[in-house]
Amino acid sequence: MSLPPSPPPSPKHRYPLVDRILRILRLYKVGTLPNREAYEYASFALPADQYAELQRRIGEVDEGWYQDKCRWDYDGGRYTLRMPSRVHERFTALVDEAIYTSLKSLQSEIKALEDVYQGRSTTIALHAPKLENSSQESSEEEIIVNRSPDATFLHKGRDALPMCVVEVSYSQQRKDLPRLAESYIVDSRHEVRCVVGLDIVYGKRDRTASLSIWRPGIEEGDVGVCECEVEGVEFRGVDGGVREGGLELRVGDFVPGEFLREGEGEKRITISFERLAAFLADAESQATPSTKPQTPSAPKKFRKRKRSPSEELSDGREAAYLKLEEAELEKEKKVDAEWRGAGWVKDQVEVEVVERRRSKRGKSGRAVGEAS
Known part of the structure; x- marks a missing residue:
């Protein structure tokens, strides 16, 4: 009996790393990227298919802005993003x-x-x-x-x-x-x-x-x-x-x-x-521009166009998701390090058990003393 083929992965979750990079770019573009210094030189292991997906979806941010303002390299499966x-x-x-x-x-x-x-x-x-x-x-x-x-x-x-x-x-x-x-x-x-x-x-x-x-x-x-x-x-x-x-x-x-x-x-x-x-x-x-008015005639009060609730929600949600992702990545790294530390001992024990089991069998493959 053959089982039906597994359904394809959901497009929304197929490339989580691509989603993360796009989120970083969106926040960088609007000036709300948390801990921006950490991303001035960020490198990601990105397979060729995911890199192609990133290039295809870059319009979700702004392709013109991306080409003009961002520095990036792609070489041997590694995507490096530089934010000058x-x-x-x-x-x-x-x-x-x-x-x-x-x-x-x-x-x-x-x-x-x-x-x-x-x-x-x-x-x-x-x-x-x-x-x-x-x-x-x-x-x-x-x-x-x-x-x-x-x-x-x-x-x-x-x-x-x-x-x-x-x-x-x-x-x-x-x-x-x-x-x-x-x-x-x-x-x-x-x-x-x-x-x-x-x-x-x-x-x-x-x-x-x-x-x-x-x-x-x-x-x-x-x-x-x-x-x-x-x-x-x-x-x-x-x-x-x-x-x-x-x-x-x-x-x-x-x-x-x-x-x-x-x-x-x-x-x-x-x-x-x-x-x-x-x-x-x-x-x-010039790294820190002056906050003083450039001319004595500059207005004393200023007003900006109010952002729509959807804009504010979008930026806030992106920043929250990014922080959550970074926290999860740090947690995974910690768990992985702990697992590797314990896993090495576990692997040695498993090898010893296998060797002992094999030593109890003769050339025929039967256990020693087993009836033919």
Whole structure:
């Protein structure tokens, strides 16, 4: 007798993690996300089918806002959501503009620089190649990796992917910067020629800020890799003191070689560490906007449109659900840790019992002393 097939899972509960991410995004968009700092760099294990579902349902929040305001990566089943702070955004914008202005100052002598433009932050798709020692079955097999860099520079002669990428990270992301740089360079098949990593620290006690630079490299004759050429060089110390030196970039980091004359690719631009530190100080000073009226003639009383009961209920419900979910996750982690601690002993006992039972049987499979 065959049993009838099980009914499909309810769509409402099929992807609870997707629902949770959408809830985080909705609250972030309206400015009511509880404990926002915890989500400035949030990572989720999200299988490909759930990632596709998330992209399909992103319109429930606001697809235009999501593409413009959020930074996110998807690589190897892991979805990482980044929600830039005011310091992050302001500092990135100042560095972006300084690099672009320096490039344009060389435009009169290097014509190819006319076609360099700022891509700002935009989501790019990298078609990762087959890697050495990879389990991929053929060289034609590709994995698509999505990235949302903080700033990009493209050239009109080859603008499918940026030539140069800038990533600004906080201390909790520092360990991920090398992996991120390697992904940009290797997964783009060396079309991304330079990754600039700027690491800044939260807090008033530690004011350290550092710089790293990665570029393409070749190993063993023909194996493309990512090489770190500048690693964690401080441009501002722990006490806020400015270091000597500068961020040095080549014209070849921004323009494909076929558009350059001999020697042009090695021309340099430099953003001094003093300027970088000044940009960061500017961003930090604007992190908390003034609450004072901008002009003496500003009204003394103000009024906002009343929100409908359904709007207030929706936001409140989303925040309550999110808090409940986070509490449940913490509880599950605790229980799981306790279970693993006890489970190890339990497994050992079970193994011993099985071995003892087996030892009582002969080669025939019967228990010792059992009649045939």
